[in-house]
Amino acid sequence: MTDPLHIRLHDADTPLDPARWGARGARLARMAGLGLPVPRGMLISTDLVQRIHADGAAVHFEGELTDRLAALGDEVLLSLRASPPRPEWGGPEALLNIGITDARLPALTARVGRPGALELYFRLIEGYGTMVEGLDPEDFENLTADQVKYWSVPSEGDLPESARETLVEQAKALYADETGAPFPQDPKAQLTAAVDAMARGWNGTSARILRESHGAPPEAGLALIVQRMALGIGAGVSGAGVVHLVDERTGGPAVTGRFLPQAQGYDAMMGLRTPQLITREAREAARQSAPSLEEMAPDALTDLRGHAVTAAEGLGDAHGFEFTLEDGALWLLDAVLSPRAARAAVRIATDLARNGAITREQALLRIEPRTLIEHLHPQIDPRATRDVIGTGLPASPGAATGRITFSPEEAMQMEAQGDPAVLVRTETSPEDIRGMHSACAVLTVRGGMTSHAAVIARGLGLPCVVGAGDVRLDLKGRQIVGRDGRAFVEGAVITVDGTRGEVLAGSPDMIQPELDGAFETLMSWADQMREMGVRANADTPQDARVARDFKVDGIGLCRTEHMFFHEDRITAMREMILADSAEDRRRALATLLPMQRDDFVELFQIMRGQPVTIRLLDPPLHEFLPHSREEMGDLAEAMDLPVSQVVERAKALREFNPMLGKRGVRLGITMPEIYEMQARAIFEAAAIVNTSNLEQVVPEIMIPLVSAQKEVEMVRARVRAVADAVMAEREVALTYRLGIMVETPRAALRAGDMAENCAFFSFGTNDLTQMTYGLSRDDAGRFMRDYVNQGVFAEDPFHSLDIEGVGELLLLAAKRGRARNADLVLGLCGEHGGDPGSIHFCKLAGFDYVSCSPFRAPIARLAAAQASLLSKAD
Structure with a gap:
């Protein structure tokens, strides 16, 4: 039977409410109900403790409450412990051994021996004096300054029994001198005063301020636990x-x-x-x-x-x-x-679910999706010494050790020699991609969470720290200088920890990834529960294989520009860019066509019928051009042109603000032969694969950076013409879908118009965030930490989706788009596609899928499952 104010610990036949009985009290009652050896006791509710604070314990320690205390046993010693509703709210220290008096000392001596009884008595006087009467703990410590404070059972050389008796008498005398009264010799009076003191202490000003700083409401109550003592001191093994x-x-x-x-x-x-x-x-x-x-x-x-x-x-x-x-x-x-740790949490949750202690749904909800990083990438052993030489943004998780190198060519050479390299750059550009593929880690002095280095490294599963402003890059001296002034020359061994955003000297011990066992089980449960698709951003066949291994639902973003940086293609790409006429451009594109087609064939074969969304060329063309005079000379020789002409043409292509210049669909409108070549490569690849595979490919072609319906109409017409031509030439029937990347505010606002010509919208939230905020995603890292620390932004909007601003644009576009086209498929392919909070938003917004870098796919799969479970709970 449950009493509204107090209850015997072993009488709780149903789970107790921690808000009323405290977390520890509710837990102990459950343990007692399970038959575990919990000392008998009584719980005093938060309501009764509040009354005790107002009236005094003596008023309430009569009648049934006294009877229940007596039921704990005759002449037993008691403990009194605080039981706040949440442990982090704190509470008064426990008081042990309540009930020892001069009259009870002989019985206690018979139970634990004279030395043990004297120690327990001293502990009670000390604890009671400091907690109940507010005496100075140092006064008691001074009594034992020349002795061992916490005695053990006497053996040769221990404190003599007579000295122990003297210490107890000194403690009693100290108490009497400080309080003006002898130490209380009534067990009930001891307990009553202790309960009063705990109630008083919980309601004190300092205690209230402290617990409110830990999130407790002002009216938070305290429950108390009175239990029989398990002494721990005495005969035998104690x-x-x-x-x-x-x-x-x-x-x-x-x-x-x-x-x-x-x-x-x-x-x-x-x-x-x-x-x-x-x-x-x-x-x-x-x-x-x-x-x-x-x-x-x-x-x-x-x-x-x-x-x-x-x-x-x-x-x-x-x-x-x-x-x-x-x-x-x-x-x-x-x-x-x-x-x-994170890995242990997964094993524990899955074991509990398998044993029936919790449900699979509960197991999924217990794991913070971001912690799966520790399963997916090598990590520094938490027991290892960390010699940190610089910090930056944790752009891509995992850790790797290698030798410092300052150029992508050197990284490639080191990889060929079997020597891991850490590529160190001020910031990376598309021409560094080959070196990034060869490096074991990347470190940049500048950049933010969506900078080039960050995005590519996440796609490659490469540890990366960006914006390491306290690391000085000395290219002339071929060295980096850490924040403490130590210099590390080219070839020195460092470690990049992309999980914590730190750069370390040397090579600490590592823990390797673990993708089987409990992790695999948890992922299979997540896939059974989630309702939203999870695709991968994959630019190459290698990326696609990784994505397939992570059991994604397709490719949500294939950035075709990355295919052109291969050594055997970059020259043809540059020739196309520097061409003076459409005819010359077509000639160069004809060289690239079979290469791009082969890539798509391999991509389609790897994905085996799953959706593959291919973004047509997006970046400004100058990014493909060489920067050094030597590289421009090589290009001039390959094109049989004067170096001066190549230099002038490169200068002419440069823009003041290239990210808002001639890129994306604007290339397709002004240089239509580029998109025509890409469309032909896509359709020819689909025709090849569909004639040899049972699993038919339905390519999804995505137009980037649109802002006007007319852009979509023009590109759509040209893509359709290419598709019709390929089907006629190869005598095949092909199905494809055309959609847009919604990454400009105007595209979001005019989504209704554009939906009429689109099968899907894929929201590119990197650029959409950049344009909505007016922030450079490459430069924001220089001040974003200050903005977050000072509370200007709650979080970096490039890291976690801005629900209020950018999120409203997404909701608006989704609503207007589906109002015109009920079958419109909605996806998100920005870096937010791997952020759990952003994924939950997408689920609530009715999106069909999110797409993220392959190594973030497991995080997204778990977050999507949690979003489904939480939406059902709501």
Whole structure:
């Protein structure tokens, strides 16, 4: 039967509300209900504690409450512990050994021996004096300044019994001198005063301010726990400890913890004496001479293992224990949530679901999607020493060690020699892509979360730190200088930690990725639960293979420009760009056509009938041109032109603001032969694959950077003409879809018009964010950290979707687009496609899929599953 104000711990037959009984009280009641060895006790509700604060405990310690205390046993010692609704809200310190008096000391001596009884008495006087009466703890410490404060059972050389008796008398005298009254000799009076003190302490000004700083509401209450003492001091194997029974790194079975003989409470963790280890194996590994708990009390360890299984099933999570042994008898004082790294969290959640302790849905919701990074990439061992020489933005997760190199060509050469290279640049450009493919990691001094280096590195699964402003790049001296002034010359070994945004000297130990076992199980459950598709941004066949391995639902963005930077294509691409006439451009494009077609054939074959969305050429053409005089000379020789003519033509193509200049669909309108070549490559590749495969390809062609309906109409007409020509030439029937990349505010605003000529919209939120904010995504990294730290932006809008501004444009475009075209498919292919918060928004907005870099696909799959589960719960 449940009393509205207080309840016996073992009487709780249903789960208790932590808001009323406190988190620890509710947990202990559940443990008692599971049959675990919890000392008998009583819970005092938050309501009653509040009344006690107003009226005094003595008013309420009459009648049934007194009877329930008496039911705990005759002449037992008690503990009093705080039980706030949330542990982080704090609370008064526990008071142990309540009930010791001069009259009770002989009975306690018979139970634990005279030395133990005297120690327990001293502890009570000290704890009671400081908590209830507010005495200075140092006064009690001074009494034992020349002695061992926390005694052990006497052995040769220990504090003599007479000295122990003297310390107790000194403590009683100190108490009387400071309070003006003798130490109370009535157990009930001790408990009443202690309860009053805890109620008073919880409602004090300092305590209220402290807990409110941790998120507690002003009216938060405190429950109390009164329990029989498990003494931990006395005959036989007695003591206190903490134990965990899962490995915090892997989540597998393991035993860790500490045990301190002849101890109480948190003594084992306070460092006052050297604690002993739990298992013999751990003791031998630590070369500790003192026996382990396993050797002292093997049955206790066996019981702890069994109780952990019971607690996991009953509490729905992996727990360790605070425990006490009294003459070999095991008592559990609390269940402690087992600490866990990201990998361990996945193993624990899936194990709990398999054992029926929680549902699969609960297991999925317990894992923070971003923490899956630790499964997907090598990481620095958390136990390794970190010699940090610089920090920046964590642009692409994972860690890698290599030798410093300052050019993509050198990175390629080092890879050929089997030597890992860290490519260090001020910032990267498209011509660095080959070097990035060869490097093991990338470090840039400038750049933001959507800069070129960041986007490409995430696609490659390459650790990357950008915007490392405290690292100075000295290209003349061929070295980098860390924030502490240390110089690291070309060839020096450094480590890039893209997960934490740090650059380290040397080569710390690593932990390798883990994509099987519990991780694979969790991903399969996520795929069963999610309703929104997850595609990958994949630009090459290599990217597509990685994406396929991560079980994506297709390719949501293939950036065709990256295909042109291969060594055997860049010259033809440059010849096309520098051509003086459409005829000359077509000649150069004819060279590129079979190369691009072969890429698409391989891409379609890898994806085996899954959707492949191909974005037509987007970046401004000057990005493909050489920068150095030497490279321009090579190009002039290849084209049989004067160097001066190549230089002048390159200058003529440069723009003041190229990201808002002649790029995207504007290339397709002014140089239609470019998009015509790409369309032909796509359709010819689809024809080749469809005639040899049962799984038919339906290519999706995406027009970038549109802002006017007329642009869509013109490109659509030219693409259709190419498709008709290829079908006639090859005598095949092809199906394809045409859509746009919504990345300008005007495209979002005029979405209704554009939807009439589109099968899909794919929102390019990198550029859409850039244009909505008027921020350069490449330069914002220089000040974005200051903006976030000062609260101007809650988060970097290039990292997590701006729901209020950019999100409103997405909702507007989706609504207007589907109002004109009910079958319009909606996707998001910006970097936000791998951000869990942004994915949840897309689910609520009715999007069909998100697309992200391949190595973020598992994160997106889990986030999509969680979005589905949470939307159903709403």
